Amino acid sequence: MQKYKMRDEQKGAVFLGIIFLIIIAVSIIFALSLKRDNVEEQLGKDLIVRTLFVVKNKDEAVFSNLLVYYPVSKKAAVINIPGNIGSIFQTLGRVDRIDNVYKEKGIAAYVNEIEKLLACTIPFHISIELSDFMKLTDMLGGFRVFIPAPVDAVSAEGERWLLPSGAVTLDGDKISTYLNYRVEGETDSDIQERTQNVIAAFFTALHDKKSYVFLNKKIFRQYESLMDINLKKDDAFKLLSMISDIDAETVIKQNITGHERIVDGKTLVFPLNNGEFIKEAVRQTTKILISTSSAFASRIYVLEIKNGTTTQGLAHNTSILYQNASYDVLSAVNADRNDYEKTVIIDHIGNKEIAEIVGEFIRCTNIIEEELGNPDQEKDVVSDVDFTIILGKDFDGRYVRE
Numbered sequence: 042m043q044k045y046k047m048r049d050e051q052k053g054a055v056f057l058g059i060i061f062l063i064i065i066a067v068s069i070i071f072a073l074s075l076k077r078d079n080v081e082e083q084l085g086k087d088l089i090v091r092t093l094f095v096v097k098n099k100d101e102a103v104f105s106n107l108l109v110y111y112p113v114s115k116k117a118a119v120i121n122i123p124g125n126i127g128s129i130f131q132t133l134g135r136v137d138r139i140d141n142v143y144k145e146k147g148i149a150a151y152v153n154e155i156e157k158l159l160a161c162t163i164p165f166h167i168s169i170e171l172s173d174f175m176k177l178t179d180m181l182g183g184f185r186v187f188i189p190a191p192v193d194a195v196s197a198e199g200e201r202w203l204l205p206s207g208a209v210t211l212d213g214d215k216i217s218t219y220l221n222y223r224v225e226g227e228t229d230s231d232i233q234e235r236t237q238n239v240i241a242a243f244f245t246a247l248h249d250k251k252s253y254v255f256l257n258k259k260i261f262r263q264y265e266s267l268m269d270i271n272l273k274k275d276d277a278f279k280l281l282s283m284i285s286d287i288d289a290e291t292v293i294k295q296n297i298t299g300h301e302r303i304v305d306g307k308t309l310v311f312p313l314n315n316g317e318f319i320k321e322a323v324r325q326t327t328k329i330l331i332s333t334s335s336a337f338a339s340r341i342y343v344l345e346i347k348n349g350t351t352t353q354g355l356a357h358n359t360s361i362l363y364q365n366a367s368y369d370v371l372s373a374v375n376a377d378r379n380d381y382e383k384t385v386i387i388d389h390i391g392n393k394e395i396a397e398i399v400g401e402f403i404r405c406t407n408i409i410e411e412e413l414g415n416p417d418q419e420k421d422v423v424s425d426v427d428f429t430i431i432l433g434k435d436f437d438g439r440y441v442r443e
Contacts, residue, residue, distance in 0.1 A: 079272070080279040083164050088113065089327060090283065091161060093122075093152055094240060095143070095168040096220075102143045103171055103220065104236040107155065107163065108284070109323070111330040115286050118293035118326045118367070119240050121233040122155060126297060127309025128316070130154055136304050148271075158297075158312070160320040161327075165280060166271050171220075173267040175213030177243075180264060181250050183210040184242035186219065186235075194224050229310075230296060237294045245289040247281070255282050291340070293367045295326055313362075314439060322366040325402050329367070332394065342395065343369045345426040349381030349433050359403070359432060362439070366402060371426055381433035383407050384441045390427050399428050404440040 083090070090110040096103045105122040124140035132142055132150040139158070143151040152163050169177065178184050185208065192204035202222035204215065211219055219235060247254065254264055261278055270277045297319050299312040312319050344363055348356035360373035386408045388396040396408045435441050 079276040080165075080283065087162070087164075089330070090165070090280075091163045092165040092167060092280070092284070093155065093163050095148065095151075095166065096171055096174050097143075097168055098171050100144050102140045102151070105140075105143075105151075105155075106237060106240045107159070108240070109327060109330065110284065110287060112283055112286065114330065115288045116291060116293075116330045117244075117287045118295055118330060119237050120159070120295045120323065120326075121237055121297065122158075123229065123233060123297060123310060125308060125310050126158070126299075127302065127304060127307075127311050128154075128158070136309070138307060138309060148269075158316060158319065159323045161323060168269045169267060171217065175217055177264065177267050178211070178213040178216045178246075181243070181246035181254075183212050184216055184239060184246055185210045186238045186242050188219075192218075192222055192224065194222055196221075196223075230298075233296050234294065241289050241292045241294075244284065244287045244292070247285045248287065248289060251282075251285045255285065293326060293329065293341070295322065295367050296365060298361070298365050313365075318362060318365070318439070321402065322362075325366050325398070328398055328401075332398065341367065341369045342399070342427045343371050343425060344399070345371050345429045346373045347376035347429065347431045348374070349376035349379060349384075349431045350436070351379050352438075355432050355436070355438065358438060359430070359436075363402070368399075376431050381431055382435065384433040384436045385409060385431050387411050387429040387431070388427075389429065396428060399430075403430075403436065405430070405436075407441075 080090075088111065090108070090112060092108045092110070093105060094108060095105045102124060105124070107120040107122060108117060109120065110117040122139065124138055126139040127136060128139065129136050130139065130142050132146045132154060139151075139154060142154050148166060148168055152166050156163050187208050188204055188206050191206045192202055194202045196202065202218050204211075204218060204222070216239060220239060223232070253260065255261055255278070258274075258278060261281075262274075265274065265277055265281070268277075270280070272280060297310075297312055299310045301308055301310055303309075344360075346356045346360050346363070356373040356375070360370040364370050384403070384405045384407060386396060386400050386405055388408060388410045391410055393408070393410075396410075397406075400406060400408055433441075435443070
């Protein structure tokens with residue numbers, strides 16, 4: 042009788058063991074599923090590939106850039122995420138810098154806050170230590186950037202920064218200098234542009250070395266091991282292989298601008314129009330990338346903005362909006378008169394599709410095509426301008442109101 046009872050106990054133990062193993066297996070499968078959908082599944086949901094690149098120093102984000110990539114045309118945009126962007130961050134429960142979200146809560150919470158900031162999903166993220174980024178630079182043969190003037194400066198800690206001018210290829214140590222140096226008179230925009238130049242140079246180097254880096258997965262692992270990617274290894278291979286096809290020469294560079302305020306002793310930048318402007322700018326950039334016009338994403342379009350009202354500074358303020366949406370504004374001046382009732386866009390290049398996207402940014406549908414050969418035309422100015430925007434009384438500083 043006792044022997045039979047022991048068998049029942051053994052059966053119970055075996056049964057519990059099986060249950061335990063099933064729970065472990067399910068947990069592992071669930072954990073792997075958190076590595077995000079694979080690249081092909083994500084492309085089935087959204088043809089735009091968004092990947093956040095974070096170069097970090099331990100638990101601090103040195104710089105962050107969001108890659109917005111359309112594989113069909115191989116066109117891309119890079120949106121810089123300044124560390125001092127300010128907001129009420131739910132993950133922190135207070136007003137603070139966005140890079141403190143990364144420092145205190147990690148990459149997942151950081152991505153979540155950037156998604157809310159830009160009103161888009163970011164399925165992929167790649168983070169890399171600055172020291173490993175320097176190694177990666179050397180492994181890819183250096184990054185080529187343009188430095189407008191020689192750099193010879195000294196940091197607060199006494200480190201001397203030396204860089205040559207011109208189009209130069211920098212090794213890992215020099216890339217670190219390029220990212221970190223500060224000189225008198227530099228603006229935040231200048232510093233942000235350098236980080237975007239480095240990311241664009243990374244894309245170029247990855248493209249140039251593509252035949253070797255992606256020759257086989259064993260070689261790829263040497264590069265991938267330096268990065269922390271929220272994908273399984275095979276999917277990481279697919280993602281970076283896809284990114285290596287980017288046309289780096291036509292990458293659109295976009296920044297987030299706003300108003301500075303001091304909060305608890307910290308200088309924070311609060312995005313314009315309560316953050317609505319940057320959301321619209323990202324949507325605008327995405328439309329540029331997927332535009333059926335091959336000319337749209339091949340270059341930056343030049344605008345001339347004129348104030349046709351009595352509202353002071355209207356053209357200047359509007360030019361800032363368009364510049365931060367990746368347009369080049371040649372001039373922001375007063376129009377020939379100040380009693381325009383309706384805002385109008387004059388298309389100097391005869392491309393209706395592009396004109397409509399330019400107009401959509403301020404919700405202007407009043408578009409006219411320039412009559413070529415007009416003897417009164419200011420040819421020396423207009424020849425450099427793709428579109429002229431004359432702001433009327435129906436423009437409230439952000440949108441045209443009906």
